[in-house]
Amino acid sequence: MLQVIGYAAKEAKASLTPFSFERRDLLDHDVVIDIQYCGICHTDIHQVKNEWGRSTYPMVPGHEIVGTVSQIGSQVMRFKVGDKVGVGCFVDSCRNCDACSQGLEQYCSNVLTTYNGIEKDGKTPTQGGYSNKIIVDENYILRIPDNIVSERAAPLLCAGITLYSPLMKWKAGPGKKVAIVGLGGLGHIGIKIAHALGAEVTVLSHSPKKQEDAKKMGADNFYTTSDAKTFEKLEGYFDIMINTVSTDLNLNQYLNLLRLDGTIVVVGVPEKDAQINAYSLISARRNLAGSLIGGISETQEMLDFCSKHDIACDIELIPIQKVNEAYERILNSDVRYRFVIDLNSLGKM
Ligand code: NAP
Ligand code: ZN
Numbered sequence: 001m002l003q004v005i006g007y008a009a010k011e012a013k014a015s016l017t018p019f020s021f022e023r024r025d026l027l028d029h030d031v032v033i034d035i036q037y038c039g040i041c042h043t044d045i046h047q048v049k050n051e052w053g054r055s056t057y058p059m060v061p062g063h064e065i066v067g068t069v070s071q072i073g074s075q076v077m078r079f080k081v082g083d084k085v086g087v088g089c090f091v092d093s094c095r096n097c098d099a100c101s102q103g104l105e106q107y108c109s110n111v112l113t114t115y116n117g118i119e120k121d122g123k124t125p126t127q128g129g130y131s132n133k134i135i136v137d138e139n140y141i142l143r144i145p146d147n148i149v150s151e152r153a154a155p156l157l158c159a160g161i162t163l164y165s166p167l168m169k170w171k172a173g174p175g176k177k178v179a180i181v182g183l184g185g186l187g188h189i190g191i192k193i194a195h196a197l198g199a200e201v202t203v204l205s206h207s208p209k210k211q212e213d214a215k216k217m218g219a220d221n222f223y224t225t226s227d228a229k230t231f232e233k234l235e236g237y238f239d240i241m242i243n244t245v246s247t248d249l250n251l252n253q254y255l256n257l258l259r260l261d262g263t264i265v266v267v268g269v270p271e272k273d274a275q276i277n278a279y280s281l282i283s284a285r286r287n288l289a290g291s292l293i294g295g296i297s298e299t300q301e302m303l304d305f306c307s308k309h310d311i312a313c314d315i316e317l318i319p320i321q322k323v324n325e326a327y328e329r330i331l332n333s334d335v336r337y338r339f340v341i342d343l344n345s346l347g348k349m
């Protein structure tokens with residue numbers, strides 16, 4: 001077993017504190033990664049608080065992982081010691097089902113999440129990237145392009161792919177009007193990717209504070225959702241809207257902003273369910289959709305797209321000792337625009 005140190009929540013809603021644990025033995029197709037950076041996704045907070053009811057403890061969160069390969073199993077073909085690599089939200093899947101065979105491993109009913117799951121040995125809990133080392137099968141590891149600085153690449157592994165996948169599926173591009181609802185970790189990378197795809201990008205944010213930043217990231221327009229006039233002015237305007245907000249919104253108000261055949265894609269996962277008004281859907285044949293991260297090959301495609309378009313995340317780098325403070329700031333929407341943990345700060349513990 002591999003001895004690892006990290007930070008864990010020992011029970012629901014607990015603060016994160018130092019934690020030592022073991023990872024499973026290295027298998028033939030496995031890679032050991034020395035973790036350098038890990039982004040803080042809002043999902044980590046939902047999970048620590050058990051807001052979705054499926055959390056297990058102790059829990060080491062973190063699924064936006066970048067590091068260096070330090071050891072490889074005997075059969076590993078794709079990576080060598082020293083490679084700069086990443087791991088996202090899942091570390092294995094069944095590899096046989098319809099979803100897996102289409103490269104949509106994230107929709108596999110046996111997908112193994114980076115934390116909060118049980119390894120294929122049937123007993124070892126998976127633990128995430130707020131730690132110094134992880135073991136992952138080579139088929140579930142991403143290559144980080146050289147021209148993206150590691151700490152600014154880390155949030156691409158979840159936030160980046162979560163926006164790239166629906167923007168591609170619903171064909172954001174020239175002539176398309178895209179709205180990004182919520183300017184946090186997911187939203188900010190959504191602006192950059194939609195802009196690079198050539199779409200007209202509008203940000204809908206619940207306060208005016210982030211307007212200047214949004215424009216710098218490539219947004220063409222910015223509107224405040226606390227102003228009721230926004231919903232009158234933009235009625236029937238958008239082709240595609242991506243809702244990244246982590247709390248419940250009146251989705252009907254947002255559906256009304258879609259044009260004929262427009263689509264709202266829900267990616268934010270609030271604790272409470274939304275109520276949908278049928279008229280908001282049928283009055284313009286609107287579509288209500290959802291999207292979950294992306295598969296391994298699409299995640300690699302997104303990383304290569306970001307490399308080509310010089311896209312990286314806007315981050316605040318923190319030592320792990322500040323993780324609980326960062327959680328509070330995220331909950332207050334005070335994030336510019338992703339916290340990334342520098343795992344060097346773990347020291348020897
Ligand atoms: P985040 O950085 O906290 O951003 C969420 C944004 O939502 C905030 O910055 C804020 O933007 C807006 N917001 C927060 N409270 C609000 C309120 N009361 N009213 C209106 N807007 C509010 O979170 P994130 O990491 O981007 O994650 C967002 C959500 O996506 C979470 O629920 C997360 O679990 C989920 N997620 C889903 C997937 C997937 O695959 N579908 C993947 C990753 C994360 P403004 O200040 O601009 O309004
Ligand atoms: Zn995430």
Ligand code: ZN
Pocket residue numbers: 093094095096097098099100101105108109110
């Ligand atoms: Zn499968």
